[in-house]
Amino acid sequence: MNLPVGSPSAETRKFPGKEQLPEIVIAGISHTSAPVELRECLAFSPEESRSTIRELRDHPKIREIVILSTCNRVEMLMTAHDPQSAIQHVEAHIAGSRNVSVARLRQAMYTYTGADAVRHLFRVASSLDSMVVGEPQILGQVKAAYKTAVEARATGVILNRLLHKAFSVAKRIRSETGIGDRAVSISYAAVELARKIFGRLEDKTVLLVGAGEMAELAVEHLNRSRSSGALYVANRTFSVGVELARRFSGKAIDFEEITQTLESADIIISSTGASDYVLTRDQVRPVMRKRKNRPLFFIDIAVPRDVDPAINRLNNAYVYDIDELQGVIEENMESRKSESARAERIIDEAAFRFQQWYDSLDVVPTIKDLQSKLSTIFAAELNKTLHFLDHLNQDDIDALERMNEAVIKKILHDPMQFLKNPGSHRDKSLYIDLIRNVFNLEEE
Amino acid sequence: MNYALLPAICCYLIGSAAYAGFLFRQKNGYNQLAYALITAGFVIHTLLLAEAVLRAGTIPVRNLHETLWFAAWTLAFVFLVLWWKSRLKILGIFAAPLITLVAAAAFFVPDTAADIETSLTGFWLIVHVVVIFIGEACLALACAAGVLYLIQERNIKFKKHRFFFRRLPSLELLDNTGYQFVIIGFTALTVGLVTGFVYAHSVWGRFWSWDPKEVWSGITWLIYAALLHERLVAGWRGRKAAIFAIIGFAAMLFTFLGVNLLLEGHHNEFTRW
Incomplete structure (x- = not known):
């Protein structure tokens, strides 16, 4: 068959530079490469990233850009024909606006291009690159970053596709591996345990004894899954208790009322500075009978401990102290590590698929795909027709086939000319992607 | 076969x-x-x-x-x-x-x-058999829920968060499910026993004849009755309820098979082989 297109190498020679797609580039710093002082200095607020995107997107070296800024990382995701100069420009821009020397920035910065950049983004979005592997916030942060860039019209075909792939990879990893379903913070671990005991937490009553950052965090965590249950706060200093109760819309009680409150409370979070047990076995034992043995869950965050460990031996009473919660977390961390190996496989696969798409986003493969699609259709239809035309001899059939080839060639002529040169300042990848979609060339 | x-x-x-x-x-x-x-x-x-x-x-x-x-x-x-x-x-x-x-x-x-002396037809007998079997199946599942409860309870008590901890549901759900199964099973068991009395009365002229199967059915029924009573009155839930559901099932198994195989009585022919 006489192809209207040459080999890829001939094609690139004919249009030097122009034939190339922009490359995907990531330049960034994260908790693995930079200390917190530098990270907090570089972090972008939402407004700052909006204005920075606007400044950078108009730079001739940068085609598309998304800025991801979280407390643990700042990353610039771009497409550029010349990755090196794009990175240099971004470095200079950040250094200039943040009062950091380029040398210091360069020391902390990592860069990825092409397939490595794709893999890196997938790993970030799936929380494999997070400080706490599997933490769920990062996907939302990547989505927000993408939204900001889209609103600033700073993304094109490549980054749109890449980001959407990243979202679906992250979702797939979340649902197919156990990477996200285990608690890795004390307060979260406590809530998970409460769920294993009570099932639904909506109507459970919580008693907070004492105060402290971790205890309050646990209450906040619990409150996210509670709706109708009561909350009591007991504090040695009543005014502090009142203040805390107001914050969590609960009720302050006297320290002496604790035993009585145990009759209605289900989850007790204790974190006082007392040197002796605040809750003893003899105190809880009679309460269990009054509660008709409904389970009681004691979360003891205090050091030294507030809750007598002997209470754990009572039926339907469960006590976890801080070390035991820490133990839960460590076990969870272990299993996350093994799950992340499975996640890496999913990422490899997705990165490979994306690379295939990216490679197809060139003029030559697109024309080839289009041509083979048309040939397939013509050949199939010709076969069908010939089936009913028994009287034709081989020469007639050859003539029909030649006609087919000529028709395909003519049909493809204009689109090919257009794709080779869609006009100055036009994003070629946009048209290629459009044609691939219109003719459904991605099927396989 | x-x-x-x-x-x-x-x-x-x-x-x-x-x-x-x-x-x-x-x-x-x-x-x-x-x-x-x-x-x-x-x-x-x-x-x-x-x-x-x-x-x-x-x-x-x-x-x-x-x-x-x-x-x-x-x-x-x-x-x-x-x-x-x-x-x-x-x-x-x-x-x-x-x-x-x-x-x-x-x-x-x-x-x-099979050569059964007593006739195996009649409304009461069929209800008796079907209802008792359904009740026993419910109680078997209640026992299953009880075993799962005990496993999960042990995991939480002794801070073991491995295999079963992750796979089993919450204690509350296991406890409630087991409780509901016991209620259904116990109800069916009661109905089954009553229809059995009615049938016995129609065949032998008396409700109760101290047949080993009858005695053991009575014991099984009492175990479950105690479990439900204590749950309502004294709040027997969780571990104790789970253990009792298992004991009850063991008694029921003995009533179902053990009595026929080890003791004599008028249910014997049904398990003869």
């Missing part, structure tokens, strides 16, 4: 394997596959049983083979219904092998010709 039973037993067996797969892999596909297989086995089982009913002219529980085959059917029936109501997926891990085991036992026990 009746090879016609094999397709149903195979469905149960593969269903059990699929549940084991679900336990290890935690993929919902396994769970759905397992449920579908048990359902398929149950449908085949029902057809076979219907044929047996037509052939015998009454419920086929005239020897140990038939009794076990019928027991497996009620277990499958109750499991499918309760699973659908309670959505406690993990229950299948216990129930599916149990169904398979009982059905397989029926397969291996010879189907000897």
Whole structure:
């Protein structure tokens, strides 16, 4: 068959530079490469990233850009024909606006291009690159970053596709591996345990004894899954208790009322500075009978401990102290590590698929795909027709086939000319992607 | 051995394997596959049983083979219904092998010709048998829930957060499910006993004749009655309730099989082989 297109190498020679797609580039710093002082200095607020995107997107070296800024990382995701100069420009821009020397920035910065950049983004979005592997916030942060860039019209075909792939990879990893379903913070671990005991937490009553950052965090965590249950706060200093109760819309009680409150409370979070047990076995034992043995869950965050460990031996009473919660977390961390190996496989696969798409986003493969699609259709239809035309001899059939080839060639002529040169300042990848979609060339 | 039973037993067996797969892999596909297989086995089982009913002219529980085959059917029936109501997926891990085991036992026990002195027809008797079997199946599942509760309770108490901790549901759910199963099972057991009295009265002229089976049924009934009473009055829930559900089931198993095999009585012929 006489192809209207040459080999890829001939094609690139004919249009030097122009034939190339922009490359995907990531330049960034994260908790693995930079200390917190530098990270907090570089972090972008939402407004700052909006204005920075606007400044950078108009730079001739940068085609598309998304800025991801979280407390643990700042990353610039771009497409550029010349990755090196794009990175240099971004470095200079950040250094200039943040009062950091380029040398210091360069020391902390990592860069990825092409397939490595794709893999890196997938790993970030799936929380494999997070400080706490599997933490769920990062996907939302990547989505927000993408939204900001889209609103600033700073993304094109490549980054749109890449980001959407990243979202679906992250979702797939979340649902197919156990990477996200285990608690890795004390307060979260406590809530998970409460769920294993009570099932639904909506109507459970919580008693907070004492105060402290971790205890309050646990209450906040619990409150996210509670709706109708009561909350009591007991504090040695009543005014502090009142203040805390107001914050969590609960009720302050006297320290002496604790035993009585145990009759209605289900989850007790204790974190006082007392040197002796605040809750003893003899105190809880009679309460269990009054509660008709409904389970009681004691979360003891205090050091030294507030809750007598002997209470754990009572039926339907469960006590976890801080070390035991820490133990839960460590076990969870272990299993996350093994799950992340499975996640890496999913990422490899997705990165490979994306690379295939990216490679197809060139003029030559697109024309080839289009041509083979048309040939397939013509050949199939010709076969069908010939089936009913028994009287034709081989020469007639050859003539029909030649006609087919000529028709395909003519049909493809204009689109090919257009794709080779869609006009100055036009994003070629946009048209290629459009044609691939219109003719459904991605099927396989 | 009746090879016609094999397709149903195979469905149960593969269903059990699929549940084991679900336990290890935690993929919902396994769970759905397992449920579908048990359902398929149950449908085949029902057809076979219907044929047996037509052939015998009454419920086929005239020897140990038939009794076990019928027991497996009620277990499958109750499991499918309760699973659908309670959505406690993990229950299948216990129930599916149990169904398979009982059905397989029926397969291996010879189907000897039955010569029952007392007639096995009549409304009261059929209600008595069917209701008692359904009740016993419910209580078997209550025992399963109790065992799962004890496993999970131990995990939480002793801070073991490995395999079962992750796979089992919350204590509350296991406890509630077990409680509901006991209520249904106990109700059925009560109805079954009463219809048994009525039947006994119509056949032997007395409600109660201190037959070992009767005595042990009474003991089983009392255990469950105590469990429910204490739960309502003294709040027996959790561990104690789970242990009692297991003890009750053990007593029931003895009533079902042990009495017939070890002691003498007027239920004997139904488990003869």
